Every structure is written in C-alpha cells, then in structure tokens.
Amino acid sequence: MIRLGISVEGATEREFILQVLAPHLARYGVFASPVDMRGNVSRDRIRGALPHLIASFDHVSTLYDYYRFKQRETLSVDALQATMLELVAPAQRRHFTPYIQLHEFEALLFAVPELTVQTLGGTERQLHALRAAVEACGSPEAVNDRPETSPSHRLLALFGRDYEKPFHGPEVLRIAGLPAIRAQCPRFDAWVTRLENLGGRA
Template sequence: MGDRRFIPHLILHETETWVFAAGDELAELRGTPELAERLRADTVAAGGAELVNDSPETAPSKRLVAYCGGYAKVVEGPLAIEDLGLERLRQRCPHFAEWLARLG
C-alpha cells in the first residue's frame, strides 16, 4: 500500500478460530455444555485457538459444522465472540492482540 497508516490483519486460518476462543460462550448459546469441552480440546491440541487447522477437511469452519448441527455461522459465531468480549479474545488470540496493539 505504501502508506504507514495501513496495518493489515491477516487471520491465520479463518475467523472461526475466534469462535474456538469463545467455545464456552458458543456452548452456552446453544445449550450444549459438551461442545465447550470439544472446542477446548481442539484448541489445546492445536496450541491455541488461532492455530486450529490441520487440513481443509478439519478446518475450523468444518469442525463447527460437524460439532454443531444446524450451526448458523453468521449469527452464532459473532454472538459467541461478542459474549466473550474483546479483552478475553485478545488474551486467547495473541496474533490478533498483537495487531490491535500495533493500531495503538
């Protein structure tokens, strides 16, 4: 871009990784406590929410569809992330937090 004010943010895999960070909130929205455990296990195994992604078949969006029958991506995901809140999202997603810090 050639402009010092342009500070792009590239999500490592998909915005759904932020939904993994908000796994407890998604589980609460859906009334399925076991979902939180599943998302937490995937997050721990990957080394963090932003790193959940082994292949196109197991990408975060594919996992959410598999784990959550009738998952409404554009509704449930943003609601869960909103319920998590910006500060906790920053704590759970260091790549995102670093970008926000650069914005000043």
C-alpha cells in the same frame, strides 16, 4: 479522529466489526467501517481495491482468513501479510496495516469454548471437542490441521444447522468481550493493539 476502513471478505467479519470492534476502537478516537470484498480474497483483488480504499480513509486495514486466501502459494501467514504491503505505493504504506487471521475468523470462538457451546445450546460432549481441538493444536489460532477440520468445518460438524456463521460468530465475541479473546489469541491481540494506537487515547 481517525477514519479507519477495514477490508473484509464477508458478512461474518463485517458484523464483527460493526458489533464488537468498532465500538471498542471508538474509545480510542478510531472510527472503523467495514468494506466488504464479497468473495474470495487474493493478492490480485486486493491490489485492485487498495488504492480506492486508501484514498477514502485516513488508514486502512484488512481482516482476511489465511485458510481461504487465494494465491498464497507456500507463504506462511506472516510472510503473506508482509507481501500485502508491497501491493501499495511506498508513500502509502504508513496508511496501511495488513492483517490476516490465522487460520480463520472462527478460530476466535475456540478461545471461549464454554460460551460458544452455551450460545449454541450445545452439550458437554461438544464442549469437550472444542477444548480437545485447542489442546491438540496448541492454541485457538492454531486450530486447522486439515481443510475438513478448519475452525468453521469443526463447528459445522459439531453443531450442524444450529450454527449460523454470520450470526453466531459475532454474537459469541460480542458476549465474551474482546479482553477474553485477546488473552488467548496473540496475533489477533497484536492487530487490535495496532489499531488502538492509531488514535492514541483511551
């Protein structure tokens, strides 16, 4: 049994772990618990939080948005993720799997546009807009060409008050199931695979 702590930046990611990811990982002998950072994520805040987390769990990972990450400067998402390993002592690095979602958690909803629109009671026009965003950007994980058109901003612009971020994000992914999301989101899929491998059994 592996006790996995996943540091998250807010309620949406916390509910996703509780409702979707933790039940899945339990099949592999990995028991995941979200640890809420409650606010903006930066390397300074992470540096302060990691020692306690690593002391409290067998393994620690993260689920942060690249879009909202403070102090990211000009680093790419992969380079920023790599620098997070440097925030812990060398002896602790084997207990740490950093992960940053490109560009936002809400990008995962673009992997299943039909279900997203159905869950939100949307229209064919809104479905076309979600599909067009993915086509223009190349993949769900690439949806974020400007701050005002990040995944969450697009959803709010399309659905307005019908979209409740902490509820609908995890709910859509719960209904869709991880295989449907992983098939469209290779970075996310690779992260889940690494967490599965911590337990080593199905």
